[in-house]
Amino acid sequence: MQRNVRTDRFIWIDIMITLLTLELMEYFYYGTRAVVLGTVCVGASLAAELISLKLMRRRFTADDLTCVSDALIIALMLPAAFDYKIAAAAGVFAVVAAKNVFGGRLNMIFSPAAAAYVFMYTSWKNQLLMFTEPHVHTGVFEKAGSLVSSASHAFNISGKMDLSDFEILMGNMSGAPGAVSILLLAVAAAVLLFRRSISAGAFIGTISATVLLAAIVPAAVSRVDSVKYTLVTNMVLFAAVYIIADRRIAPKRDYFAFFYGFFIASFSYILTLTTAKENSIVLVSLVFTPVALGFRNLEKRIETVEQEELRAASLTVGEEASVDE
Amino acid sequence: MFIVAEFIVLLSTNLILMQALGTSTLFVAAGNRKNLLWTAITISVFTTAGSGAAYIVNKLLPSGAADLTPLLYTLIIGALYILILAGLYFAGGDLFDTAKKYIHLSAFNCAVMGTLFTVTERAGIYTSLDSFFGFILAGAEAGTGFILASFILTAAYARLNSSKVPAAFRGGPAMLIYLGLISMAVYAFR
Amino acid sequence: MSKKKTTVFDGLISDNTVLSSLMVISPVIVCANSVQNAAALIYAFSAITFISVLIGSFVPKKLPYAAKTVIYAIISSIVYIPVKTAAQEFFPEVITRVGIYFPLLAVNSLIVLQPQTKFRSMKRTQMIPALVFYILGFDAVILVTAFLRELFASGTIAGRVVDMDTLVSGLGMPFGGFIFLGLLCGFYRAVRSAVRRENREEADSDVHSS
Numbered sequence: 076m077q078r079n080v081r082t083d084r085f086i087w088i089d090i091m092i093t094l095l096t097l098e099l100m101e102y103f104y105y106g107t108r109a110v111v112l113g114t115v116c117v118g119a120s121l122a123a124e125l126i127s128l129k130l131m132r133r134r135f136t137a138d139d140l141t142c143v144s145d146a147l148i149i150a151l152m153l154p155a156a157f158d159y160k161i162a163a164a165a166g167v168f169a170v171v172a173a174k175n176v177f178g179g180r181l182n183m184i185f186s187p188a189a190a191a192y193v194f195m196y197t198s199w200k201n202q203l204l205m206f207t208e209p210h211v212h213t214g215v216f217e218k219a220g221s222l223v224s225s226a227s228h229a230f231n232i233s234g235k236m237d238l239s240d241f242e243i244l245m246g247n248m249s250g251a252p253g254a255v256s257i258l259l260l261a262v263a264a265a266v267l268l269f270r271r272s273i274s275a276g277a278f279i280g281t282i283s284a285t286v287l288l289a290a291i292v293p294a295a296v297s298r299v300d301s302v303k304y305t306l307v308t309n310m311v312l313f314a315a316v317y318i319i320a321d322r323r324i325a326p327k328r329d330y331f332a333f334f335y336g337f338f339i340a341s342f343s344y345i346l347t348l349t350t351a352k353e354n355s356i357v358l359v360s361l362v363f364t365p366v367a368l369g370f371r372n373l374e375k376r377i378e379t380v381e382q383e384e385l386r387a388a389s390l391t392v393g394e395e396a397s398v399d400e
Numbered sequence: 401m402f403i404v405a406e407f408i409v410l411l412s413t414n415l416i417l418m419q420a421l422g423t424s425t426l427f428v429a430a431g432n433r434k435n436l437l438w439t440a441i442t443i444s445v446f447t448t449a450g451s452g453a454a455y456i457v458n459k460l461l462p463s464g465a466a467d468l469t470p471l472l473y474t475l476i477i478g479a480l481y482i483l484i485l486a487g488l489y490f491a492g493g494d495l496f497d498t499a500k501k502y503i504h505l506s507a508f509n510c511a512v513m514g515t516l517f518t519v520t521e522r523a524g525i526y527t528s529l530d531s532f533f534g535f536i537l538a539g540a541e542a543g544t545g546f547i548l549a550s551f552i553l554t555a556a557y558a559r560l561n562s563s564k565v566p567a568a569f570r571g572g573p574a575m576l577i578y579l580g581l582i583s584m585a586v587y588a589f590r
Numbered sequence: 591m592s593k594k595k596t597t598v599f600d601g602l603i604s605d606n607t608v609l610s611s612l613m614v615i616s617p618v619i620v621c622a623n624s625v626q627n628a629a630a631l632i633y634a635f636s637a638i639t640f641i642s643v644l645i646g647s648f649v650p651k652k653l654p655y656a657a658k659t660v661i662y663a664i665i666s667s668i669v670y671i672p673v674k675t676a677a678q679e680f681f682p683e684v685i686t687r688v689g690i691y692f693p694l695l696a697v698n699s700l701i702v703l704q705p706q707t708k709f710r711s712m713k714r715t716q717m718i719p720a721l722v723f724y725i726l727g728f729d730a731v732i733l734v735t736a737f738l739r740e741l742f743a744s745g746t747i748a749g750r751v752v753d754m755d756t757l758v759s760g761l762g763m764p765f766g767g768f769i770f771l772g773l774l775c776g777f778y779r780a781v782r783s784a785v786r787r788e789n790r791e792e793a794d795s796d797v798h799s800s
Contacts, residue, residue, distance in 0.1 A: 190581055193584055197588050197760040198757075345401055359585075424699065474696070504656065569776040577772035584769070
């Protein structure tokens with residue numbers, strides 16, 4: 076038990092370090108406003124967590140700080156010049172409607188960040204999918220001068236991207252600030268996988284399905300381009316690391332988690348290809364929550380059967396030993 | 401591709417997730433996995449057979465008598481209800497005792513009546529649906545949607561009723577919010 | 591364990607059709623997103639349910655369950671016809687907007703199922719006020735839901751624009767209805783259990799003091 080608590084806290088620290096690195100990159104590209112936006116989101120989430128835990132008559136512990144990482148994930152998916160009020164509302168929504176009404180961190184059903192993103196997607200889609208260009212710094216209390224659609228949108232519509240590989244790797248393209256820093260995301264994924272802080276099965280499943288489908292049914296003229304651009308657009312890598320491979324949601328066993336990730340990525344790839352729906356992987360991950368729950372129920376049953384078999388085997392051994400005696 | 405497209409259609413026309421039809425029935429039946437499955441199957445029978453009968457009624461009904469539609473649909477469902485119960489009763493055995501509770505629960509609810517109205521409404525928009533088999537198919541599709549929604553709820557049922565959920569939200573309210581979040585994601589597909 | 595005493599007022603708050611029993615929730619989820627819709631639904635629900643249950647109370651109780659269910663549904667479908675004709679005069683636009691949910695009120699659980707459960711053992715003089723409070727309970731919930739959803743989703747109250755700078759348009763959608771009703775239900779239950787606990791404690795302290 077003690078060990079589990081410690082593991083959970085280490086996982087949270089690992090995730091926080093990678094998220095803060097992405098936040099730093101966001102500061103470099105979009106200035107102070109991006110950091111303030113993250114702070115607003117974290118502040119609102121933390122306040123909502125404190126109040127709702129008080130209403131639930133539960134004590135706030137260090138483990139409840141997961142709301143901070145969830146809020147940072149949300150903030151990294153938002154345009155830097157996004158409305159603070161909506162960001163705060165999303166933070167509250169993630170904590171209250173997607174987490175604490177179901178019992179909080181002890182009984183996680185949905186990824187709070189995914190639920191909050193879809194919440195904003197359904198009510199403020201236009202604001203959510205319009206971004207400032209990289210290196211355009213908007214003042215903390217200013218409104219963005221000119222907004223552009225994301226590079227993902229351009230790729231979904233035309234199947235082309237007018238950016239060099241270096242620019243893509245460095246995140247020098249329009250889009251959700253946290254989701255476009257591809258090099259950092261790749262490093263974060265490697266570190267988190269190595270540290271076992273994310274579900275390896277779910278992550279590999281997501282990436283495999285994306286690569287496989289992008290190669291078989293290309294979204295660009297060449298298969299290589301299709302694989303490359305599909306991985307770096309539509310928040311695929313970001314969602315694979317922080318939403319789909321979230322250990323609190325994904326099935327525990329790697330092979331179940333692999334299929335969970337595989338289904339989400341396949342479904343979202345086809346959805347993007349046929350409807351050009353931007354960032355569909357986040358929407359699909361929310362719809363596939365029952366699949367994760369189904370796998371988890373199955374795992375529980377398997378564990379019960381295994382325990383019963385073990386108990387029966389130990390009883391048989393015990394009986395045989397007593398007969399021998 | 402085809403499977404994904406069909407799955408999206410099934411989700412985005414789902415009578416529970418998109419129209420909230422039969423939600424109360426789903427909650428009542430959700431207490432037991434077996435109950436839920438049988439209720440979903442019985443509702444599918446009602447929506448399929450009822451839609452076929454609704455097509456005939458729509459064709460026979462004079463255009464000025466549209467206000468009679470609910471009454472005629474009620475008569476259709478009532479007749480189906482009695483016929484199925486009578487059929488099972490005369491078939492004998494334990495089947496009647498086992499199945500009657502599902503039939504009572506499934507006959508008169510928004511899922512069944514709502515399907516008849518929805519199918520009629522859709523047939524008015526998409527003329528390709530306006531045939532006897534089109535109605536039957538749409539009715540079966542609605543029933544399948546109900547089965548899908550029941551699977552979605554079953555997957556989370558234990559967690560939504562767990563002692564970890566605050567007492568005020570345990571059960572019904574948690575189920576409503578759970579379905580709401582899934583419905584929200586499906587809506588975002590459109 | 592003592593059995594909870596029932597009163598004719600139960601349907602209004604403690605045994606509310608929507609919040610407590612989670613019945614007749616589809617019109618609340620889908621259509622209760624504007625006060626105008628709510629007014630039309632309140633009128634139709636109240637009229638159809640009251641008249642149908644009243645007429646239904648004359649149906650012999652000895653009839654089999656299935657037969658009574660069908661008879662109640664037929665009665666309400668007949669009552670629906672004049673109610674809809676009148677509604678077309680008062681709420682012509684709302685009828686179109688509410689769509690299939692308007693006729694569906696004719697087969698709501700309060701008409702089809704409750705006469706065989708809640709109202710079964712009641713005398714007619716007792717049943718009528720109880721029924722009125724059950725109807726008022728539904729009306730109150732749909733009105734509150736519609737008011738809040740219209741305000742936050744459209745920034746209007748009964749169609750009049752209110753100064754709101756951030757609107758949550760999703761709240762007006764069916765999924766918004768699901769989430770809103772779930773939260774409202776949770777809030778209602780929390781308040782109800784707090785009141786019950788307080789009443790119990792008061793009763794206990796009265797017993798000890800006497």
